[in-house]
Amino acid sequence: MTPPPPSISVKADSLSHRYDTYLAVDHVSFEIASNTTFGLIGPNGAGKSTTIKMLTTLLPISSGNAWINGYHVNNQPAAVRHSIGYVPQLISADGELSAYENLLLSAKLYELPKKEREQRIDAALAFMQLTSVKDKLVKTFSGGMIRRLEIAQSLLHDPTVLFLDEPTVGLDPAARKAMWRHIDELKRSKKTTIFMTTHDMDEADALCDQVALMHLGKIIVMDTPAKLKASIGATATLDDVFIVHTGSSIKETEDFQNVKQMRRTISNL
Numbered sequence: 001m002t003p004p005p006p007s008i009s010v011k012a013d014s015l016s017h018r019y020d021t022y023l024a025v026d027h028v029s030f031e032i033a034s035n036t037t038f039g040l041i042g043p044n045g046a047g048k049s050t051t052i053k054m055l056t057t058l059l060p061i062s063s064g065n066a067w068i069n070g071y072h073v074n075n076q077p078a079a080v081r082h083s084i085g086y087v088p089q090l091i092s093a094d095g096e097l098s099a100y101e102n103l104l105l106s107a108k109l110y111e112l113p114k115k116e117r118e119q120r121i122d123a124a125l126a127f128m129q130l131t132s133v134k135d136k137l138v139k140t141f142s143g144g145m146i147r148r149l150e151i152a153q154s155l156l157h158d159p160t161v162l163f164l165d166e167p168t169v170g171l172d173p174a175a176r177k178a179m180w181r182h183i184d185e186l187k188r189s190k191k192t193t194i195f196m197t198t199h200d201m202d203e204a205d206a207l208c209d210q211v212a213l214m215h216l217g218k219i220i221v222m223d224t225p226a227k228l229k230a231s232i233g234a235t236a237t238l239d240d241v242f243i244v245h246t247g248s249s250i251k252e253t254e255d256f257q258n259v260k261q262m263r264r265t266i267s268n269l
Contacts, residue, residue: 003070009034009161009193010055015064017050024050026217027064032210034160037187037194039208041201041238047217048197049089052165055195056086069160085154089165089197091146092153095139099130099149102138106153124152127189128182144175148182155190162186164196168203176203183207201238213242220245 004011010032017025025047032038040048053059055066057077066073069083093102103124107117125131128148138146147167154162167183168176184207187194198204204211205225212222221228221241229236232244 001065001072003067003072004031006070007034008032008067009069010038010195011067012051012055013065015051015054015066016062017047017054017059018062024217025054028214028217028219029064030212030219030222032193032195034193035191036209037183037196037207039204039211040195040197040214041199041204041211042214042242043199046199046214048199048214049165051214052163052195052197056084056163057081082157083160085151085157085159085162085192087147087150087154087162087164087167089169091150093138093146093149095137098135098137099125099141099152100134102149103134103153103156107156110157112157120156124155127155127186128152142175143171144178147171147175147179151182151186155186159192161193161195164194166197166199168198168200176200180206201242205238211238213238213245215242215246 008031010030012028012030014027014029015025016023016027028047028051040051042048050059054061055068055073057073057080061074068080071079071083073080094105097105100121103121104117107121112120122131125134128151130145130148130152133141133145138149141149151164151167164183168179171179180203183194183196186192187207196207208225210223211225211228212219214220223231225238228241229238232240
């Protein structure tokens with residue numbers, strides 16, 4: 001297995017994950033160029049979070065291969081973890097600690113040298129515009145502030161690849177647009193490759209250099225947002241692209257997935 005060249009930060013080669021008999025991610029392949037923003041987009045249940053968890057070593061790879069920064073995910077998991085930042089979909093910050101204390105805990109977990117911790121923490125707080133609230137308990141923060149803190153935590157060790165799993169889920173429209181600005185600033189000011197998942201087509205269109213549409217565990221089409229839209233028509237949106245390739249909108253697909261989940265839950269009960 002030959003690792004990709006340095007110009008490629010993330011590579012997946014026929015990557016799959018199976019939950020018992022259910023194939024959640026079905027032989028997906030892609031490459032992400034360094035210092036770009038890549039969006040894996042699709043409805044809930046498409047396999048996006050499972051893909052990101054495999055790439056961040058949180059779930060085993062059932063079959064296929066993946067490399068992050070030249071490190072093989074299966075064979076070199078520790079090296080992968082040291083070179084990435086990860087912001088999960090669910091809130092991970094401790095509400096009973098202050099913003100500073102959350103960052104200090106992360107700095108220790110990342111094994112940052114003691115003499116560097118204060119400088120790194122101050123820089124992360126400043127970058128995410130949280131300096132003025134660094135001593136306040138996180139449980140008093142808004143959803144948008146917590147998301148910014150979690151991104152600050154993920155940046156402490158200067159990762160070369162940052163994974164954001166649904167970074168704006170649950171945020172109100174104003175907080176979502178503010179988060180877009182922070183992600184765009186991160187993209188422009190730091191040499192970081194950003195891998196994000198989302199089911200918000202406008203978000204992907206605004207932030208991503210390249211997007212892959214995922215449906216039922218497979219990547220159905222991948223290109224720049226502009227080229228994908230142009231392939232459909234002059235006034236097309238990414239929603240239109242999804243409809244053309246799947247026969248339904250993301251909302252319709254999510255509604256169908258929700259019904260299936262409800263039926264499974266009722267059956268289990």
